[in-house]
Amino acid sequence: MKALKVSTARNINFGKRVARNGSPPSIMKNSTSIATTGLPKDWAYSPSIDLELKQYTLLGYLQRVKARFGERKLYPYLEHLHEHLGTLLELQRAKEDLARTMVGSLVGFDPHTGNAIHERPKNGAWLDVIDEVIEFALPGLKNLRSQGLDIEQEITQHIRFTPIGLQPLHISEGWIFLRHGKEARVYGYAVPILQDTITEHVHRNVSTRYVSSYTVGIGSGFEHIKADLIQRFPAQPVPATFALETDLAIPCIETFMPLAKRLVLAHVRGNS
Numbered sequence: 001m002k003a004l005k006v007s008t009a010r011n012i013n014f015g016k017r018v019a020r021n022g023s024p025p026s027i028m029k030n031s032t033s034i035a036t037t038g039l040p041k042d043w044a045y046s047p048s049i050d051l052e053l054k055q056y057t058l059l060g061y062l063q064r065v066k067a068r069f070g071e072r073k074l075y076p077y078l079e080h081l082h083e084h085l086g087t088l089l090e091l092q093r094a095k096e097d098l099a100r101t102m103v104g105s106l107v108g109f110d111p112h113t114g115n116a117i118h119e120r121p122k123n124g125a126w127l128d129v130i131d132e133v134i135e136f137a138l139p140g141l142k143n144l145r146s147q148g149l150d151i152e153q154e155i156t157q158h159i160r161f162t163p164i165g166l167q168p169l170h171i172s173e174g175w176i177f178l179r180h181g182k183e184a185r186v187y188g189y190a191v192p193i194l195q196d197t198i199t200e201h202v203h204r205n206v207s208t209r210y211v212s213s214y215t216v217g218i219g220s221g222f223e224h225i226k227a228d229l230i231q232r233f234p235a236q237p238v239p240a241t242f243a244l245e246t247d248l249a250i251p252c253i254e255t256f257m258p259l260a261k262r263l264v265l266a267h268v269r270g271n272s
Helices: 051-070 077-101 125-156 199-205 222-232 252-270
Strands: 006-008 106-109 116-118 159-163 173-180 183-190 207-215 240-246
Touching (some): 051 125, 125 252, 159 252, 173 207, 173 222, 173 252, 183 222, 183 252, 207 222, 240 252
Parallel strands (some): 173 240
Antiparallel strands (some): 006 207, 106 116, 159 240, 173 183, 183 207
């Protein structure tokens, strides 16, 4: 068998579940710091109520996220868009509920029912601004999220998912191979019993840890990599092993890994 070229992370413990990805040398596009694209959760009503300022703040955020999507960097930006939409919709519902409980001045009685008629209470100026902010923000956030989901769907169609070798009955933990070009990153993965059910967060249910990088070629395919891992880590002699391959130049951490996790989780759930 041809010798495998391996770059290995030290102090590997297969059974230890780690909730963050490793950070080996990049095989694809470099990561961009997510801090530069952030939008505070309370941006719509804090620190000041200024419609023009809020519009500029939102437009700047949308432009930054759109630039990340242009680089095919999807996460955590898609999650953040979903969260911002949820926050604004919840704020809108809370404001409507508050308005229904407020009673304005008595203006008369209904001649048919005798019920008191009150004038509609007037909003404070700051509440009117929040209404305008929500009305302005929702279409832009929804549109950009839709664009991100379209990109996600397109990229997912270019990821090949393949079980490698004999699979055990218990597939909630094992190995995943992320391959692009001649290099394959190996990660240990684990799926917990209790899982987040929010669609945008499902990839978080799969914890991963970087193990090694292999050069893939003739005589050093996925079966050989799996055999090498079994020899090096005998604690699990027949591990569940899945290869995910793409020909697209996509960022590993922001896109390839989250989508790979989703595909692995779907397979685990479908065979549980």
